[in-house]
Structures are given as C-alpha cells and as structure tokens.
Amino acid sequence: MIRFEQVTKRYPDGTTAVDDLSFEVSEGELVTLVGPSGCGKTTTMMMVNRLIEPTSGRILVGGEDIAAVDPVRLRRRIGYVIQQVGLFPHRTVLDNTATVPTLVGWKRAKARARAAELLDLVGLDPKTFGSRYPDQLSGGQRQRVGVARALAADPPVLLMDEPFGAVDPVVREQLQDEFLRMQAAVRKTVLLVTHDIEEAVRLGDRIAVYGQGRIEQFDTPGAVLGSPATPYVAEFVGADRGLKRLSVTQIEPADLEQPPVARVDEPAGRAADRLRADGARWAVVLDAGGDLHGWVGVGELGAGGTVGELAHRMSSWVPVGAPLKQAFGVMLQHDAGWVAVPDGARFLGVLTPAKLHEALRRSVDADARGVPRDQVAFDSVADA
Ligand SMILES: Nc1ncnc2c1ncn2[C@@H]1O[C@H](COP(=O)(O)OP(=O)(O)OP(=O)(O)O)[C@@H](O)[C@H]1O
Numbered sequence: 001m002i003r004f005e006q007v008t009k010r011y012p013d014g015t016t017a018v019d020d021l022s023f024e025v026s027e028g029e030l031v032t033l034v035g036p037s038g039c040g041k042t043t044t045m046m047m048v049n050r051l052i053e054p055t056s057g058r059i060l061v062g063g064e065d066i067a068a069v070d071p072v073r074l075r076r077r078i079g080y081v082i083q084q085v086g087l088f089p090h091r092t093v094l095d096n097t098a099t100v101p102t103l104v105g106w107k108r109a110k111a112r113a114r115a116a117e118l119l120d121l122v123g124l125d126p127k128t129f130g131s132r133y134p135d136q137l138s139g140g141q142r143q144r145v146g147v148a149r150a151l152a153a154d155p156p157v158l159l160m161d162e163p164f165g166a167v168d169p170v171v172r173e174q175l176q177d178e179f180l181r182m183q184a185a186v187r188k189t190v191l192l193v194t195h196d197i198e199e200a201v202r203l204g205d206r207i208a209v210y211g212q213g214r215i216e217q218f219d220t221p222g223a224v225l226g227s228p229a230t231p232y233v234a235e236f237v238g239a240d241r242g243l244k245r246l247s248v249t250q251i252e253p254a255d256l257e258q259p260p261v262a263r264v265d266e267p268a269g270r271a272a273d274r275l276r277a278d279g280a281r282w283a284v285v286l287d288a289g290g291d292l293h294g295w296v297g298v299g300e301l302g303a304g305g306t307v308g309e310l311a312h313r314m315s316s317w318v319p320v321g322a323p324l325k326q327a328f329g330v331m332l333q334h335d336a337g338w339v340a341v342p343d344g345a346r347f348l349g350v351l352t353p354a355k356l357h358e359a360l361r362r363s364v365d366a367d368a369r370g371v372p373r374d375q376v377a378f379d380s381v382a383d384a
Pocket residue numbers: 011012013015016017035036037038039040041042043044195
C-alpha cells in the first residue's frame with residue numbers, strides 16, 4: 001500500500017536525513033517508525049504526503065508513484081495527525097472534525113453527521129463535546145479530536161507523528177488502547193512515528209527501528225524484542241525487553257491452569273467435603289453452563305445453603321487474549337495470587353505467576369526460533 005524504493009533525502013546543507021530506504025507497509029497494516037531524535041523518522045513520513053520531496057528514489061501509494069500525483073489530491077487520501085494537534089481555535093470541535101469533508105465538497109449536514117460519528121468513535125460524545133471550542137478540552141481530548149479529524153474523509157492511509165506525545169503517561173496509555181480498538185474496526189494503513197520503543201511495540205503490527213537515516217531492523221514487535229538484528233537495536237530496545245514483552249504477549253488458553261471448581265447450585269456442605277478431600281482451600285464457582293460466577297473459600301462453606309449463596313464476586317480476572325501485562329497488573333492488585341481468565345462469560349482457567357513466567361519464556365523462545373508458542377517445550381523448576 002505504501003512502498004519506499006531506495007529513497008534518499010539530502011537537505012540543501014548536506015545533511016542526509018534518509019539514506020537509501022526501502023520498505024513496504026501492507027494494506028491495513030500499522031507500522032511504527034521508532035528511533036532516537038534526528039534519525040529521519042519525520043522526514044520519512046513527510047515524504048509520503050509530499051510535504052518533503054525525496055532527493056532520489058520512488059514512493060508508491062496504492063501502486064501509484066506519488067511524484068506524479070497532485071499534492072493536494074494526494075493529501076485528501078492521506079489523514080495526518082501531529083503532536084501539536086493544530087485545531088482551529090475559533091471553530092467548534094464538530095466543525096474542526098468536519099474540516100476535510102467540507103473542503104472536498106460534502107454537504108454541510110452530511111459532513112457534520114460524519115464528524116459526530118467519528119467523535120463517537122474516538123470516545124467523545126458529540127452531544128457534550130461537539131459544540132465546545134478546542135481550549136475547553138483537555139490535552140487528551142484534543143488529541144482525540146485530531147485523530148477524528150484525520151479520519152473524517154475516510155482516507156485509506158493515515159500518517160501519525162508522535163500523536164500521543166503531548167499527554168501524560170496514563171492518558172497516553174488510554175489513548176493508545178482506544179486507538180488500537182478503533183484501528184481494529186477501521187483497518188487503515190498507518191505509518192506512526194514515535195521515539196518511544198514501548199509505544200512502538202504496543203501499537204505496531206511491525207516496527208522499523210531507525211539508526212542514522214537507515215532502518216536497522218524491520219520486523220514484528222516480538223521478533224525485534226526477541227532477537228534484535230544488531231547490537232544497536234539490542235541497546236535501543238533495552239535490557240528490560242523481557243518486561244516489554246509483557247505488553248505484546250497475549251494470554252492463550254494453553255497458558256492456563258485448571259483450579260478446583262464448585263457449581264452455584266451445589267449444596268455447600270457437600271462441596272466443602274469434596275474440596276477438602278482434594279486438599280483445596282478455595283474454588284472457582286461456575287454456573288450450570290460453565291460461566292464464571294465467582295469464588296469461594298472452603299472454610300466459608302458451612303452446612304446450609306448452596307455454594308452460589310456464599311460465593312464472592314470475582315474481581316481478579318482478565319479476558320483471554322489480553323496482554324500478560326494486564327494480567328500481571330491485576331495479579332498485583334489482589335491477594336489471590338492468580339487471575340481468572342474467561343472467554344466472554346465462559347470460564348477457561350486461571351493464570352498463576354508460574355504460568356505467566358512460562359508463557360513469557362515460551363514467547364521469547366518461539367520468536368527467537370520462528371515457531372508458534374505451543375511448539376516450545378518448557379521445563380521449569382516450578383513444575384518439580
Ligand atoms: N530542513 C532541514 N534542513 C536541514 N536538515 C534538516 C532539515 N529538516 C531535518 N533535518 C535534519 O535531518 C535529520 C532527520 O530529521 P527528522 O526530523 O526526520 O528526524 P526525526 O527522527 O523525526 O527526529 P525527532 O524525533 O527529533 O523529530 C536531522 O539531523 C535533522 O537535523
């Protein structure tokens with residue numbers, strides 16, 4: 001969808017910002033460009049919408065050499081989000097969002113309806129926020145409007161230059177999550193510039209790690225973290241890359257353990273006898289269909305009533321497919337020491353600290369060897 005062929009950019013003062021760059025971003029793919037300040041990321045991105053012209057080489061968008069496309073027409077097909085959002089201060093949020101559709105000749109009512117839809121998509125209620133002015137928004141809300149505006153004319157390609165750079169880390173993580181959810185729905189072809197390896201790893205389907213004007217490694221987050229191509233990449237991704245993997249490794253059913261289980265309608269006394277005989281001190285409580293109902297301590301199961309009447313709500317849980325980092329966070333918030341993992345409402349099993357460690361190690365090995373995670377044998381002292 002976006003293809004760089006031996007692209008070089010030399011500025012008039014002799015600085016080579018980008019040196020013989022070739023790579024491709026597939027349709028619907030999100031590629032992050034990451035690297036230290038001044039390595040040529042922004043130059044790369046701005047050549048795609050012809051805000052900067054390459055010195056040599058070709059760039060194709062949708063198979064078309066962009067050197068032959070009128071820049072104004074080109075930019076209508078390419079949404080652009082920058083850190084300083086650049087909203088018009090005297091226009092409402094709704095009118096700001098409707099800017100591009102209006103420019104390309106949509107009727108006002110249609111443009112505004114589309115703008116409202118997009119504000120909704122980025123998590124801003126158009127009824128509350130549509131009539132506000134940019135200075136009546138928080139930094140994070142302004143960034144969201146920037147994203148909504150870039151998407152308004154439904155461009156197939158989105159360029160994002162440090163789009164979440166101007167907000168604090170908590171809001172930043174929230175915006176990243178929302179953006180990922182949105183991208184899963186709209187599947188744009190995205191080039192996103194960041195200097196933050198954590199952000200690159202979280203957001204990218206693939207990552208281009210930049211050295212000076214060159215890509216040192218272009219691969220999936222797992223591969224970049226698991227087997228850095230050069231000492232430079234290894235240093236850039238950092239010694240804590242095992243920890244960074246927590247946010248890109250998803251919980252799979254095979255990672256889970258099966259804990260002691262009791263049914264909601266089971267008489268409490270009988271459940272207590274059964275569980276004690278198995279040496280269990282607690283049990284996950286399921287309803288008749290296998291859905292997660294809660295948990296109960298064996299000591300709480302007196303003679304009367306049913307298990308369901310004595311069960312506690314399960315607050316320590318994460319959905320299957322969630323990143324291990326989320327499970328680890330939940331694990332640290334509760335005394336249980338494990339987290340329940342359902343698929344929708346259906347209970348699949350629990351993730352224990354030992355299983356979390358195992359999933360992470362398997363994922364490192366799997367990437368290093370280029371095989372699926374379930375093909376990695378694992379031998380832990382925790383199993384002994
Ligand atoms: N107009 C210009 N004239 C001369 N040199 C320039 C110009 N614009 C950028 N450069 C240089 O080109 C190199 C790459 O700059 P670029 O802005 O692409 O880097 P970057 O990776 O996006 O950095 P940052 O993360 O700091 O934004 C830098 O050395 C920069 O100083």
